[in-house]
Each structure stands twice: as structure tokens, then as C-alpha cells.
Amino acid sequence: MPRTDGGRVVADLRRLAEFGRYKTGVHRPTYSADDVASRQWLADKFSEAGLDPVIDGIGNVIGHDPRASRRLLVGSHSETQPHGGWLDGALGVVYGLELARAFAADPALAGLGIEPVAWADEEGHYGNMLGSRSFIDTLADSEIDAATSRDGKTLRTALTEAGYAGRPRELLDPARYVGYLEAHIEQGNTLEATGRKIGIVEAIIGNWNYWVTVTGEQNHAGTTEMHRRRDAGAAMVRLATRIDDCFAEIAAPRTVWTIGRMLLDPNAPSIVPGRAEMQVQFRDTDTGILALFEARLNELVAEANARGPCRVAIEPISKSTPAAMDAGFQSAIEVAAESHAAGLHLRMPSGAGHDAQILSRRMRSAMMFIPSINGVSHHWSEDTSDEDIALGAQILADAAAAILRAG
Amino acid sequence: MPRTDGGRVVADLRRLAEFGRYKTGVHRPTYSADDVASRQWLADKFSEAGLDPVIDGIGNVIGHDPRASRRLLVGSHSETQPHGGWLDGALGVVYGLELARAFAADPALAGLGIEPVAWADEEGHYGNMLGSRSFIDTLADSEIDAATSRDGKTLRTALTEAGYAGRPRELLDPARYVGYLEAHIEQGNTLEATGRKIGIVEAIIGNWNYWVTVTGEQNHAGTTEMHRRRDAGAAMVRLATRIDDCFAEIAAPRTVWTIGRMLLDPNAPSIVPGRAEMQVQFRDTDTGILALFEARLNELVAEANARGPCRVAIEPISKSTPAAMDAGFQSAIEVAAESHAAGLHLRMPSGAGHDAQILSRRMRSAMMFIPSINGVSHHWSEDTSDEDIALGAQILADAAAAILRAG
Numbered sequence A, B: 001m002p003r004t005d006g007g008r009v010v011a012d013l014r015r016l017a018e019f020g021r022y023k024t025g026v027h028r029p030t031y032s033a034d035d036v037a038s039r040q041w042l043a044d045k046f047s048e049a050g051l052d053p054v055i056d057g058i059g060n061v062i063g064h065d066p067r068a069s070r071r072l073l074v075g076s077h078s079e080t081q082p083h084g085g086w087l088d089g090a091l092g093v094v095y096g097l098e099l100a101r102a103f104a105a106d107p108a109l110a111g112l113g114i115e116p117v118a119w120a121d122e123e124g125h126y127g128n129m130l131g132s133r134s135f136i137d138t139l140a141d142s143e144i145d146a147a148t149s150r151d152g153k154t155l156r157t158a159l160t161e162a163g164y165a166g167r168p169r170e171l172l173d174p175a176r177y178v179g180y181l182e183a184h185i186e187q188g189n190t191l192e193a194t195g196r197k198i199g200i201v202e203a204i205i206g207n208w209n210y211w212v213t214v215t216g217e218q219n220h221a222g223t224t225e226m227h228r229r230r231d232a233g234a235a236m237v238r239l240a241t242r243i244d245d246c247f248a249e250i251a252a253p254r255t256v257w258t259i260g261r262m263l264l265d266p267n268a269p270s271i272v273p274g275r276a277e278m279q280v281q282f283r284d285t286d287t288g289i290l291a292l293f294e295a296r297l298n299e300l301v302a303e304a305n306a307r308g309p310c311r312v313a314i315e316p317i318s319k320s321t322p323a324a325m326d327a328g329f330q331s332a333i334e335v336a337a338e339s340h341a342a343g344l345h346l347r348m349p350s351g352a353g354h355d356a357q358i359l360s361r362r363m364r365s366a367m368m369f370i371p372s373i374n375g376v377s378h379h380w381s382e383d384t385s386d387e388d389i390a391l392g393a394q395i396l397a398d399a400a401a402a403i404l405r406a407g
Helices: A006-017 A033-048 A090-104 A130-135 A141-146 A155-162 A232-250 A287-307 A327-340 A355-359 A386-406 B006-016 B033-048 B090-105 B130-135 B141-146 B155-162 B190-194 B232-250 B287-307 B327-340 B355-359 B386-406
Strands: A052-055 A061-064 A070-077 A112-119 A179-185 A198-204 A206-215 A256-265 A275-284 A311-319 A345-350 A365-370 B052-055 B061-064 B070-077 B112-119 B179-185 B198-204 B206-215 B256-265 B275-284 B311-319 B345-350 B365-370
Touching (some): A006 A090, A033 A061, A033 A090, A061 A090, A070 A355, A070 A386, A130 A355, A141 A155, A179 A386, A206 A232, A206 A287, A232 A287, A232 B256, A256 B232, A256 B256, A345 A365, A365 A386, B006 B090, B033 B061, B070 B090, B070 B355, B090 B179, B090 B386, B130 B355, B179 B355, B179 B386, B190 B198, B198 B327, B232 B256, B275 B287, B327 B365, B345 B365
Parallel strands (some): B070 B112
Antiparallel strands (some): A198 A365, A206 A275, A206 A311, B061 B112
């Protein structure tokens, strides 16, 4: 079986975290100078490991193994959230690198290859999982033409500045791979709270998002009598409360829903709000539950319109499809976890989206989680113990070997 | 009786609106170059009317009448809301000017004087009714030292740039005046909706304001199960809805309440809000009602804390005292209104705050409203017909004459 070097994994992660270091975390938005430098560093590391690296026209970094006859693609994304953590994404990429080194070093694994990958922009600085969608050929040039960052830079400009413009985009050849493996920190505290070391992802949730817009009438808060008001803020909080109550009644055990963004206009203490907006989101691994939530949400909007006096409109923003992970791959991870951390593993959904949900549309895919200290995520203080990082690398390597042998 | 010239009043209002003109309205924040220029223009107009003008150390413009033996102070503020209307404040100031001219022109009114005034910063660009509070000596130098505009300019810097620094501040000599009259557009549509031309203000509401802060725990919206969440946004909308329901149960007929400002932190669609804030305001002319509302609000905050899982804190921001207008002055306005617009007047509260509520602490005061088209206020589209403006000037002049004669 492959032998990973936990110390080397942690050292590489710490070196990678120097690109855009922020406190104990990292600020490395996609296509920033730090991101571009870190992708070159990854390509150089892939090269040192005996692989043929390529950085393609969207920024994906892949290390091709010219010697293998059966291959797994193993990775994650390498950019970070703004002022994010050092492991989110980076962990899965460095695991891919370490697995490639461990396989190359073991003559018993000759012909079985690991191709590490660092996807571009899973974190959505310019778009929605640009790198993995490009790889499975669902990212149109027209979408690239139209994409911009939050501060208004076009994706085309960013790609030109990065030096990636004009390069071909790597496209998946399904015959090349047995499948795709992605390791990630859990970004929650289920593993920590239950004392587990490894999460085996059964499915990645679907995430459905809607804008709800309430239109009333802006008025002076002193001179407008209550019976004359059409207060968009009051209507929005009433609807939001009703949504929270009604969703609780129909939720499956792991369904989550969130109203994370609200805006009042003009948002001034002495003005009756004329307009209010909120973003409603829900996630589940079961499309049936998601459809039920959507139907209930539409009913509640209709109910609010019937109640008046404000007008409520709803518009879908995005609906990602839940993605089941490959059952055989899950078993392989479970067997490897049991051999290194007996009883300390757990099958669970992924509440967050990951590149694996894109790749799973085109090939067998699986995900493995390691613990997040205090469940912290998308924050520079995110962390995982060195021991857990090292353990995860070995378990993923064992699972990869079993998968490639079983092929 | 005095004879006002409606055409002159409208012409002066239109000229004053040229200082900081914005579309059909005015953008003239206190101590801006346009505001300073307009105050000088007013001082010059007061001088043309035979008065001795002074612009004092806080920017108040007063036209002293050296010949009168009995005087009324008549005015309002002259700065505007950001991108506000051309009549809010300006109307009352130009009425003061017109009354001074009409009284001076009528030998039968010899010895009876009108002193027009333009208060500074009623609209709160730097503080809370700075000009009128300075005049009744409740504005401490330490408050002037500490005050800043929303964009961070200190009041001291603004006064220096305006050329007002170092000048003495005019202080009320109660023996000098029979009282204070302020005319204003209604800023609501009660007069328009009931076909009336004149509102006689019985009392100016008290306005009580509170910050409510909800503290929960910021988390990933995909990976944090519902039972583990402490969602500050969800707690805030539930409390806001409850406040709206419970206030409706205890309100007097003219009580108004508003949640006009809300903030979620970090206000991102995929993050469970860790913190939420809202500003709760209520207004009534009866301090007993205001106290009842405050007690109920505190109970609802306690109820939210008992419910959990978030922590709710409440902090008062400001509480203005309701101000009753002088009964004799109200009768004088009513008699004058009846003689020019029989049956077309209405006694009503003022839902908005005005300088008259400050002046009323130290002398007999009254307010008169004229209609606002569509009730629009604090917006550049605010307007009133020329006929209504002219009618209001004559009625206020008649009322002033009656008051000074009775005085």
C-alpha cells in the first residue's frame, strides 16, 4: 500500500499558505497575483513529483502522469475565500500531490497513477465553479465573456493579467480516469462533536436560492398614519418569520434553510421602507425535498400577496442539483478509514457545494472529510490538527489504491 | 389687517430654491457653500425689509425689528434634506419675511413687529435641531465640539468654513417676544385627502428611538444543522414581527411605529447571520402612550431572550418630549383660517419634529400646516400649489396680527 508522509503534507500546506498569508489564514482570490504565483508553485511541485503539469486557459492546474495505465484524478480548488482559511481547497490539492508522490514511490503500485488537480474559482470570485465546469465542458465562452468580479473586473481581464488568456482549456477525457476523489475539511463540527476523524460523503446537497422582493411605498415615519402605510420592511419580516415556521414543519432531518441577506430601502430610521429584499436559500440532498420547499415558498409568497398591502415577487437565482457520491468509492474510503481509525468514521452529507458535484456528472466521484476545529469555515481562523491532516492523507491514499486495483 | 403678496412669496421661495437646486427640489445640507450663500441672501432680504439682520455663531439668521414694541418670532429652518424639497423649512422662513414686510407696510400695525428667523440644522446634518436649541440655550459647547456630519466632517470645521466660528450665538430674551409661529408643509396627505387647506397643530409628537441588537453565532449556511444554529437574522425578524403585532394592540388612533433600519452581519446569502440590528421608533403626542410602548418593547425583548437561542439587547437612542402648542395661538390661526377658507381647516398633531417643539419650552408657540401634494416629503419631488402657498401666508399674517393685538 502507498505510504504518505504527513510531515511533508503539512509542510507543503504551510508553504502554499504563504501565498496571500493573512493572520493565520489566507487571502488569495482567484487570479490575484498570489493565486497566480501559487498555481505556478503547484505546477512546479507536480513537475518535481515526475508529472507533466499544465496550467490551462481557465487556471486549472493538472499534473499528468505519462506512465500510468489506470488513473484517478485527485484534488480540489486552490484559491481561497476572502480572508479565508489555509485548508479550504488547499488540503485536497496537496493530498493529490502527496498521493501522486506516494504512488510513484511504491513499485507495487506501478501503472496506477494519481493526477493531482487544482481547480480554479470554486469559491466564486468570478463565477460558479469555473474550473471544474470548464473541465466537463459546461462553461461557455459567452459566460466567460460576461463574468466579472464583485468589484467589477472582467474575467477576461483577469485571465489576461494572469497570463492564462489564449491557452486551451483542458477537457475531460472520461476514458483517462477511473474517477475523481476530493478531500476537504468538513466546514462544520459534526466530526469533532462526535469524536470522528473521517467523514465519508454520501451526497452533496443541492442548494436552491431565491430573491424575494417586497414593494411598498416609501413615506415619512412621523406623518404617515399606520392605516395608510405600505411598509415593505414590516411585510418582509412577517414573511421571513412565516417562512422559518413553515419550513420547519416540512424539513427532512438534514435540510437547512437560511435568510442570510436582507436589504431595506432606504434603510433610514425615520422613513417607512418602500422596498425590501431578501435572499432565501435551502439545501438538501433530496431533490424531492427541495421541490417541496420551493412549492411552499411560492405558496407563502402568494399568501403574502393576498394579505397585502405590499407586492411580493420571487425570482430563482440558482438551483444546484444534489449529487450522489459513488457507492463503491464510499466503501473504499470506509474500509481504509476503518483500518487506520477503527470506528472513528461517519457517513454524512456535504452541506456545502464542492467541485466533486460537478465532476460526478461525468465520472465516478467521491469526497472525504477531515475534522474542522470548532467547525470554523470561510474565516482565517479555520484550522485542523496536523495529526488529522496526516491521517486523512494516508486513508485517502489507501482508498485510492483499492479503487485503482479494483478499477 | 396685514396684506401679504402671494406672488412675492412664491417668487422668493423659487429664488431661495436656486441655492443648491436639484431637479425640482433642493440639495442644501447645513453649512454647505449653498447653505451659507442662502443664509446671506436671507439676511440681505431681511435688511431690505427694514430689519437688522444677524447671522449668529451657529448659523441662525434673525431679522431684528428695531421699531416694534411687541414682537412675534416667525420662521423655520432653511437647510434641506439631502436631495430634499423646496418648501420643507424654506416655506416657514419666507412666510416670516413676508409677514415682516406686510406688517411694516401697514400703518395700522405700527409698533407690532415680525422678526423672521431661519434656524440652522433642524434636519440633523450635524446634530439635533442645533439652531433652535442654541437659541434657547440648551446646546452646550461640548456638544458642538463633539458633533460631526455623517461623512465625518466636524461641526467646528464646518462652522469655520462657513465663516460663523467665533461669532456669538443669539440667545432668547423671553421678554422680547409674545411668542413663536412656524408654518410648514404638512409632509403627509391628511389635508389633501380631506380637501382642507390649513392644518392647526395641536401638539408635536414625541419620538422615541431604540437600537435593538441581536447576537447569535455566524456559521456556514450549508454545513450548520438547524438545531445547532443561533441565527441572529431569524431571531430579529421574529422579534420585529412580534413588535408590529403587539404595538398594534396598544396603539392610540394616531400612534405610529416604524422599523426603518435593519442590518444583518455579514449579510451574505450563504452565511448564517451572527449579528443583526434594527432601529425601533414610535411617536405619539401623549407621553403616557410612549411610556406604554417602551414598556411593551422591553417585555418583548425579554421574551425573545427567554426564547433564545440568541441574545437581544436594547438601548435607547433618543426620546423627544411631546410638545403641546399654545391654545390661544391655535384659536387665532383657526379664526384666520375660517375667514379665508371657511370650513377648510383641521386641528391635527404634527407627526414630524419641528423647531417649534424646542421653542415651545420657553415661549408660547404654534404651528400651521399647508397641504403637501400627494403627501410627499423629504424628496425632491415635494410640492404645494402656488394658491395654497399664497393662502397660507395671508392666514398666518392675520393670525399674527390677532395674536400681537391680543398679546
